[in-house]
Amino acid sequence: MTVLQIEAVRKTYPGVVALDHVDLTLEPGKIHILAGENGAGKSTLIKTLTGLVVPDEGAVLIEGRDALHDRTLFEKVAYVPQELNLFGPMTVAENMFMPFNRSGFGHLTVSRRAMEKAAAELIKRFGIHAKPGQFVNRISVPDQQLLQIARAACREEFKVLILDEPTSSLTANETEHLFRIIRTLRDDGCAIVFVSHKMEEIFALGDTVTVLRNGRSVGTYPMREMTEDQLIRLMSGSSVPLEEKFQPRVVATESDVILSVKDMSGPGFSDASFVLRRGEILGFAGLVGAGRSELMQTIFGYLRSTGGHAFLEGEEIPKGRTDRAVALGMVYLSEERKHHGIFPLLSVRENISLSVLDRMKRGGIISSARENEVVADTIRQFDVRTSSAGKKIAHLSGGNQQKAIIGRAMARRPRVLIFDEPTKGIDIGTKFQIYRIIQQLAEEGVGIILVSSEMTELQRCASRIITMYSGRITGSFDQATTDVNTLVGAIIGAPENRHVA
Numbered sequence: 001m002t003v004l005q006i007e008a009v010r011k012t013y014p015g016v017v018a019l020d021h022v023d024l025t026l027e028p029g030k031i032h033i034l035a036g037e038n039g040a041g042k043s044t045l046i047k048t049l050t051g052l053v054v055p056d057e058g059a060v061l062i063e064g065r066d067a068l069h070d071r072t073l074f075e076k077v078a079y080v081p082q083e084l085n086l087f088g089p090m091t092v093a094e095n096m097f098m099p100f101n102r103s104g105f106g107h108l109t110v111s112r113r114a115m116e117k118a119a120a121e122l123i124k125r126f127g128i129h130a131k132p133g134q135f136v137n138r139i140s141v142p143d144q145q146l147l148q149i150a151r152a153a154c155r156e157e158f159k160v161l162i163l164d165e166p167t168s169s170l171t172a173n174e175t176e177h178l179f180r181i182i183r184t185l186r187d188d189g190c191a192i193v194f195v196s197h198k199m200e201e202i203f204a205l206g207d208t209v210t211v212l213r214n215g216r217s218v219g220t221y222p223m224r225e226m227t228e229d230q231l232i233r234l235m236s237g238s239s240v241p242l243e244e245k246f247q248p249r250v251v252a253t254e255s256d257v258i259l260s261v262k263d264m265s266g267p268g269f270s271d272a273s274f275v276l277r278r279g280e281i282l283g284f285a286g287l288v289g290a291g292r293s294e295l296m297q298t299i300f301g302y303l304r305s306t307g308g309h310a311f312l313e314g315e316e317i318p319k320g321r322t323d324r325a326v327a328l329g330m331v332y333l334s335e336e337r338k339h340h341g342i343f344p345l346l347s348v349r350e351n352i353s354l355s356v357l358d359r360m361k362r363g364g365i366i367s368s369a370r371e372n373e374v375v376a377d378t379i380r381q382f383d384v385r386t387s388s389a390g391k392k393i394a395h396l397s398g399g400n401q402q403k404a405i406i407g408r409a410m411a412r413r414p415r416v417l418i419f420d421e422p423t424k425g426i427d428i429g430t431k432f433q434i435y436r437i438i439q440q441l442a443e444e445g446v447g448i449i450l451v452s453s454e455m456t457e458l459q460r461c462a463s464r465i466i467t468m469y470s471g472r473i474t475g476s477f478d479q480a481t482t483d484v485n486t487l488v489g490a491i492i493g494a495p496e497n498r499h500v501a
Contacts, residue, residue: 002064003028003159003191004049004077009058011044013395015387018044019055020215026160026191031182031205033223034195036212037235037427038397039385042195045212046162049193050079063159078152082165082195082425084144088137092130093119096151126150127177142170142288146178153185161185162193165425167201171288179205197427199228211235236429258447259299259330259416264308266298269471272308276416276447281438283462283479284451286491291471292451293335296418300332301325312416329415333405335424335451341405344394348386349375351393352404356411378407383433399430406437417441418449423457435461455484467491 004026011019019041026032036042047053048060051067051074060067067073086095093116100110116132123130128146130139136147145166152161163182167175182205186192196202202209206223211234218234259276269291276282284292297303299310301322310317312328325332334340343351353371375389382403386396393401402422409417419438423431438461442448452458458465459479467475467490475490 001028002026003062005059005061006045006048006055007059007061009045009048009055009060011048011053011055017215019048021058022212022215022217024049024210024217025220026193028159028189028191029186030207031186031192031194033202033206033209034193034212035202035209035231035235037429038399039214040212040235040427041215042212043397044215046079046164046193046195049160049162050074050077075155075157076159077162078155078158078160079162080148080152080164080166082168084141084148086136086144086148089135091116091133091135092123092128092139092147093132095136095147096122096132096154098151122150122154126153126181127174140289142174145170146174149178149181153181158190160191160193162195164195165197166194167196167198168424174288175201197425197431199231199428202231203228213237232428235427258313259449260311261299262309262311264295264298264305264310266294266303266305266307268294269298269468270307272473274466274473274476276449278415278447279442279445280464281442281448281450281462283458283465284449284468285453285455285458285465285487286468288453290468290491292468293420295468296332296420296449296451299325300330300418302332326412329413330418331409331412331414331416332418333409333420333422335421342393342401344392346393347390348379348384348393348396348404349389352378352389352408352411355408374411378404378411382407382410382437397427397430399426399433402426402434403430403437406434410441414446416447416449418451420451421453422450423452423454431457455487459484 002025006022006024008021008023009019010017010021022041022045024045034042034045044053048055051071054068062073062076065073087098093112096119097115119132123132126146126149128143128150130143130147136144139147149163149166152158166178170178182192182194194205203223208220209223209226209231210220211218211231213235256278257275258278261275262273264272268289272295286292294303298305299317301317301320301324304320312330315328317328317330318324343354349371352375356374372389378384379386379389384403384407385400393404396404422434422438426434438448438450450458450462462479465477465479465482465487466473467477467487469491477487477490
């Protein structure tokens with residue numbers, strides 16, 4: 001039996017064919033992987049499955065009925081977006097069951113006791129570390145991610161669950177716990193659509209996979225008959241595995257120190273000391289909550305330090321002064337691209353040029369010609385795929401947004417560039433483009449700090465890896481001579497693996 005089917009769906013936007021006669025069939029009790037590079041059409045397809053986008057052509061059938069004419073059928077499709085979409089000042093229970101009228105609590109009055117009792121059962125089932133009456137903005141990001149999934153799965157009418165990069169904020173243990181929940185939902189007869197750029201997750205969970213490329217369906221295949229190399233070829237259209245196209249090299253660093261951090265403490269970490277040399281790619285590894293991002297944000301001045309100092313080429317970076325950090329030559333690229341990276345309502349041109357507008361003034365007026373020149377050079381140099389510089393950056397794929405942000409950062413000619421999870425939610429092909437960009441920047445003498453939760457990413461790019469556990473630095477390792485087990489031991493706090501080089 002088919003629970004959801006789309007037939008020959010086509011959707012176009014000005015200058016772009018987002019979906020070109022795509023077919024998809026979802027069966028109950030199956031986990032269906034949706035794979036493809038950024039810009040392949042996955043987001044538009046998901047919006048079509050959830051009723052947010054009405055196709056120009058084609059049909060959407062839910063349990064054999066035309067959902068485009070009876071839109072109440074889309075209530076059977078539950079969607080969990082990649083980005084957090086919760087109400088922070090409201091409680092866990094309130095977020096769990098909104099809207100109340102669709103969850104059985106929407107009568108003349110809402111029984112808070114009954115709602116919190118029902119929420120407590122789901123909190124236990126999904127392993128959320130929170131209480132029903134706790135405000136959402138007071139719980140951890142991983143628990144917020146699990147809350148979003150619980151909120152979608154608690155709807156009695158849902159037949160299809162769509163999960164878009166659900167593990168991006170989860171630890172390995174939390175991810176395995178989530179996988180057990182997903183498998184249970186599958187065994188209960190739910191049709192699950194799972195979107196991930198992590199190959200290990202795709203092969204661990206998937207029953208079938210549909211591959212999209214350039215808005216078209218390449219095909220649907222049983223996962224048991226698929227290899228990683230085959231899937232990469234189908235996604236990219238390349239006849240050579242992308243792993244072979246990127247040849248990582250340990251960057252030969254110069255002896256001079258460009259950034260020195262001494263005994264720095266702040267929210268979520270303490271007593272951090274390390275140095276970064278010119279042209280070095282320095283990796284930071286650790287579990288979610290280890291304090292890596294907080295350390296970087298404190299060095300940059302976004303968070304206020306409670307002790308210690310940071311020096312950029314001998315000059316101290318004032319505490320809590322991001323403007324001075326930028327003026328001294330430091331740029332920080334946040335992992336939360338949509339919240340802290342792009343300006344979604346502005347164009348690609350505006351997003352790239354706004355960091356260097358002071359250099360484009362002529363007589364107090366911004367030179368449009370100079371701006372267009374800088375933007376065009378950046379788009380070309382960083383291979384930002386967009387139909388025009390005037391297109392809203394929110395309409396670009398995640399990978400192209402990230403490349404535009406990197407281009408904007410480089411327009412400042414920084415001496416130190418901090419990448420915080422630079423390939424989060426980005427397809428494999430674009431990941432390797434970003435790896436090459438990072439490598440090239442280091443070769444040009446920029447000091448690079450790479451914060452990543454992917455050990456393979458750190459091993460490909462970094463020449464030295466610093467590990468953190470529970471807010472403290474536990475080791476500094478030469479990537480070329482250190483095995484994975486030693487690194488993993490240091491990020492989980494195993495005493496025998498602690499080492500400072």
